[in-house]
Amino acid sequence: MQDDAYDLDLDRQLEAWAASHSGTQISPELARRVRQNLKPSLTPIKPVPSRGTFSLVLLAVFVAVSAGLVAVMNKTGLHMMTPLQLGGISTILVGGGILFATNLSGQMIPGLRAVVPIWVLLSLGGVAVFGGLATLFPWQTSGSFFSEGVPCAAMELALFVPAAAIFWLFARRGALFASAGLGTTLAGVAAFLVLMPLQVQCMFQQAPHLLVWHGGTALLMIGLGALVGNALRGRWVS
Amino acid sequence: MTQYQSADPAALDELVRRVSPPLLRYFNSSQFGRNDAEDMMQDCWLRIHRSRHTYRASEPVMPWIYSVARHTRLDAYRKRRRLAAREVLVANIPDTLHQDAPEVREDDFERLVSTLPESQREVLFMLKVSGMSLEEIARATASTVGAVKQKARRAYSTLRRAWGKDSKNAG
Numbered sequence: 001m002q003d004d005a006y007d008l009d010l011d012r013q014l015e016a017w018a019a020s021h022s023g024t025q026i027s028p029e030l031a032r033r034v035r036q037n038l039k040p041s042l043t044p045i046k047p048v049p050s051r052g053t054f055s056l057v058l059l060a061v062f063v064a065v066s067a068g069l070v071a072v073m074n075k076t077g078l079h080m081m082t083p084l085q086l087g088g089i090s091t092i093l094v095g096g097g098i099l100f101a102t103n104l105s106g107q108m109i110p111g112l113r114a115v116v117p118i119w120v121l122l123s124l125g126g127v128a129v130f131g132g133l134a135t136l137f138p139w140q141t142s143g144s145f146f147s148e149g150v151p152c153a154a155m156e157l158a159l160f161v162p163a164a165a166i167f168w169l170f171a172r173r174g175a176l177f178a179s180a181g182l183g184t185t186l187a188g189v190a191a192f193l194v195l196m197p198l199q200v201q202c203m204f205q206q207a208p209h210l211l212v213w214h215g216g217t218a219l220l221m222i223g224l225g226a227l228v229g230n231a232l233r234g235r236w237v238s
Numbered sequence: 239m240t241q242y243q244s245a246d247p248a249a250l251d252e253l254v255r256r257v258s259p260p261l262l263r264y265f266n267s268s269q270f271g272r273n274d275a276e277d278m279m280q281d282c283w284l285r286i287h288r289s290r291h292t293y294r295a296s297e298p299v300m301p302w303i304y305s306v307a308r309h310t311r312l313d314a315y316r317k318r319r320r321l322a323a324r325e326v327l328v329a330n331i332p333d334t335l336h337q338d339a340p341e342v343r344e345d346d347f348e349r350l351v352s353t354l355p356e357s358q359r360e361v362l363f364m365l366k367v368s369g370m371s372l373e374e375i376a377r378a379t380a381s382t383v384g385a386v387k388q389k390a391r392r393a394y395s396t397l398r399r400a401w402g403k404d405s406k407n408a409g
Binding site (some may be wrong): 007010015025041111154232235 | 243244245247250251254255258259262263266276279280283284285288289290291292293294295297298301302303304305306309310311312313314315316339347348351362363366367373376377378379380382383385389394397398401402
């Protein structure tokens with residue numbers, strides 16, 4: 001009974017609080033200044049295509065760049081994988097690419113509801129990649145785990161930077177505002193892109209190597225993307 | 239908005255006339271003072287202008303505008319925090335982020351609302367002051383309706399607890 005009284009009182013307080021903010025008005029001088037700032041550059045513009053179109057284009061970029069890299073790189077790993085391993089890992093990486101590309105297209109257009117929250121996307125992607133690598137590939141290591149892994153991680157980093165730059169250049173067609181979500185998504189789509197050519201060229205098709213040096217490096221880059229995005233949050237990066 | 243995209247000066251005038259007051263309310267609701275809120279509003283208009291090509295006629299206008307405004311405010315927070323940190327380093331004075339706020343509202347309820355996390359306060363403001371729906375807030379904050387509902391529920395229960403305690407103490 002007393003709780004109901006507090007609720008009613010709280011509702012009244014909330015209404016009063018809302019009303020206290022509703023009266024804010026702007027001065028005619030300020031409105032004039034805003035108009036004056038914008039009018040010189042008031043030119044007709046063409047609205048951007050829909051989110052679906054952006055997603056498709058991003059996906060086409062993902063497939064084209066990935067296929068291009070696979071074509072020019074060494075294909076040792078391709079011949080070492082069984083059809084099940086190749087099919088499984090390709091499905092996971094393309095699936096992740098689709099999810100991250102769709103999310104990135106949503107971030108290019110302000111005012112769009114998130115289809116999948118970024119933490120769900122990241123968890124799904126992580127479970128799929130790490131789970132896939134752990135179950136599809138044999139659990140064995142050769143003697144020099146570290147010396148075999150470092151070149152793979154270095155190559156992944158070297159491919160990641162231009163891949164992220166390509167997606168960022170494309171995404172600039174929209175309105176990009178930095179955030180942890182944008183950093184994660186941009187790094188995520190680039191990481192998924194470079195994992196495929198790396199998988200195809202790598203001669204160490206063993207779960208520990210793939211998990212640590214391929215998956216681990218990708219995770220590190222996604223984390224770095226989130227940190228950079230968060231550090232710059234709100235900033236116009238188009 | 240579509241006429242504004244077609245470079246109609248009258249549409250720009252009308253948009254500025256209609257949208258500026260809610261934008262200023264939104265910026266003025268934070269820890270910033272009136273002058274900072276006006277600066278943010280002008281910055282926000284520049285961003286709206288630069289990103290006007292990303293508005294699509296099939297989508298609601300206000301979530302699009304609030305989405306840009308939200309990033310403007312986050313950017314201002316970030317810059318202000320960086321500035322405050324520099325001030326401490328150079329002049330060796332304590333953190334002045336809160337002392338700097340030129341507009342200190344004495345009202346008890348305002349004080350309670352200001353203790354809410356920024357994301358919850360923002361949802362509460364959009365719901366109660368801007369009169370937006372859950373769907374519109376989800377769009378403005380690039381979130382989901384479920385996440386917005388959860389933030390609103392948490393804000394309400396925090397306020398209820400704090401307000402109930404305050405009322406008991408007062409009684």
